[in-house]
Amino acid sequence: MERSEREALCERVIDVALAEGARYVEARVVRRTRETLAYRSGDLELSNVYRDVGIGVRALYDNGWGYSGTNVLTGPALDRAARAAVQSARATAITAKRDVRIPSAHSGTYETPMERDPFEVSLAEKTAMFADAHARMNSVPDVSTTRGGFSAHRQASTFVASNGSRQDQRVTLCGGLVSAIAEANGDVQLRSSRKSFEGNTLQGGYETLLAQDLVGDAERVAREAVALTAADPTPEGETTIILDGSQLSLQIHESVGHPIELDRVFGEEISLAGASFVLPEKLDGFEYGSNLVNLTADATTPLGPGTFGFDDEGTPATTTPIVKDGKFCGYLSGRDEAARLGRESASSLRAESWSRLPIVRMVNVNLEPGSGSKQDLIGGVEDGLLLDVNKSWSIDDLRLNFQFSCEIAYEIKRGELTGRIFKNPIYYGVTPRFWGNCAGIAGPEAWEMWGWFYCGKGDPGQIIFVGHGCAPTRFDNIRVGST
Numbered sequence: 001m002e003r004s005e006r007e008a009l010c011e012r013v014i015d016v017a018l019a020e021g022a023r024y025v026e027a028r029v030v031r032r033t034r035e036t037l038a039y040r041s042g043d044l045e046l047s048n049v050y051r052d053v054g055i056g057v058r059a060l061y062d063n064g065w066g067y068s069g070t071n072v073l074t075g076p077a078l079d080r081a082a083r084a085a086v087q088s089a090r091a092t093a094i095t096a097k098r099d100v101r102i103p104s105a106h107s108g109t110y111e112t113p114m115e116r117d118p119f120e121v122s123l124a125e126k127t128a129m130f131a132d133a134h135a136r137m138n139s140v141p142d143v144s145t146t147r148g149g150f151s152a153h154r155q156a157s158t159f160v161a162s163n164g165s166r167q168d169q170r171v172t173l174c175g176g177l178v179s180a181i182a183e184a185n186g187d188v189q190l191r192s193s194r195k196s197f198e199g200n201t202l203q204g205g206y207e208t209l210l211a212q213d214l215v216g217d218a219e220r221v222a223r224e225a226v227a228l229t230a231a232d233p234t235p236e237g238e239t240t241i242i243l244d245g246s247q248l249s250l251q252i253h254e255s256v257g258h259p260i261e262l263d264r265v266f267g268e269e270i271s272l273a274g275a276s277f278v279l280p281e282k283l284d285g286f287e288y289g290s291n292l293v294n295l296t297a298d299a300t301t302p303l304g305p306g307t308f309g310f311d312d313e314g315t316p317a318t319t320t321p322i323v324k325d326g327k328f329c330g331y332l333s334g335r336d337e338a339a340r341l342g343r344e345s346a347s348s349l350r351a352e353s354w355s356r357l358p359i360v361r362m363v364n365v366n367l368e369p370g371s372g373s374k375q376d377l378i379g380g381v382e383d384g385l386l387l388d389v390n391k392s393w394s395i396d397d398l399r400l401n402f403q404f405s406c407e408i409a410y411e412i413k414r415g416e417l418t419g420r421i422f423k424n425p426i427y428y429g430v431t432p433r434f435w436g437n438c439a440g441i442a443g444p445e446a447w448e449m450w451g452w453f454y455c456g457k458g459d460p461g462q463i464i465f466v467g468h469g470c471a472p473t474r475f476d477n478i479r480v481g482s483t
Helices: 003-019 075-093 123-138 206-210 214-230 245-257 335-339 374-379 431-436
Strands: 024-040 043-061 064-070 108-111 143-161 166-184 187-192 200-203 237-243 295-298 319-324 364-367 383-395 401-413 416-423 425-430 438-441 448-457 462-470 473-482
Touching (some): 003 024, 003 043, 003 143, 003 166, 024 123, 043 123, 064 075, 123 166, 123 214, 143 214, 166 214, 187 383, 214 401, 214 416, 237 245, 245 401, 245 448, 245 462, 383 425
Parallel strands (some): 364 462
Antiparallel strands (some): 024 143, 166 187, 166 200, 237 473, 295 319, 295 364, 401 416, 401 425, 425 473, 448 462
8 A cells, every 4th residue: 555545545534524523633544564483492383474454543522532443444434433533532522621732733754774674584594593592502401491482563654634744654673582491400490582571672674683693692591591490599688789781671661661651640541550659749859769860761762662753643753851860850741641731742642553542652761871881880799689681570550669570690799790690589679769779870882772562551452662771770778589
């Protein structure tokens, strides 16, 4: 389907909605393609390709919004979707209490920079890479099971609005991982390459996966899985911890990204995803962390899954300070939410697909780098632990009290990694106290982007991809133990 055809579909539903009495209308044609591969012990276990296309219509009647969508792209179905959007907008307008401004028009295009399109790389090439990685893991004694995963996702959207906006975007993500399960010494342990779950899925082409060097990392993964079966449990008590980038990215996601979503702050997500402790009276003064902590919501970061040209209500991508020198100063927001606080949108209204209403979602929420190398950070620790790769987590509805478990803890003594490891580490905290204990952040050379593909929110639920850039970071006086 050519761009002109997609724009024509949008223009049709806009015309119908305006004729039904809407004062402003947005339409999005969204096409998604996703390839998922799963490997077990070097063999391809699952190969799945998913595709869909449809159109979503968001209409403003008086000060009420309504939404509808359809994947039947014929005239009568398009007209019904447009009318349904206006009908639901009329219903919400009855209770609307705030004036909604019609936005300025913005037009343009965005496409993910890439060297190799992951959808054009042959299945044979992908499988050969995973077979090599699995062979290396399986060569390690006491490894019982090895797994691997690959994913590629493309989301292309054409956005047209009644104010004259015309936008066309194509976002591509690619990533994967390998992992090993060892059975020995009366125990079973898992070790993953760099990041668990779906692996590190970044915005870019096949080169983003190759850069992770799953093959070169495979033997280390397997040997650490075996070593963990003989390791001691992580000691209980308070200590200094360093969170490596993969684990830190999830810490940012759960204890910063979610509580700063402004719809959650206003109580509009309590039924499903909870509320937030970061209420508006905390803006511009509340101590979210130590003075080393600087966090930014940035929809322009290279490789970030939350990078784009425009969000799903047509606002150009922005960079918004969230915490500056430890002080809380900003939220993730769309136009309407930001207007309630007299602020500008943080370009954070996003939707999973054509079938979902755009809501406030994370973009790339990044911890800005400090100075020095990762080794410099370790060198400053007299007695502590380096924690890597998440296993599980739990956090309350206000995003205050949490616990995270990791795959491995490396012992640090007198500024050096001793070579000793501990299994089943877990650490606990309360969000502002935890970030207040931030005592060091490695510099730009250690900073990298980490992608999370399955962030859930909303009712009905939506899954979306987000990113968190960070460098290994030190936290003092943290309670740790073993699961």
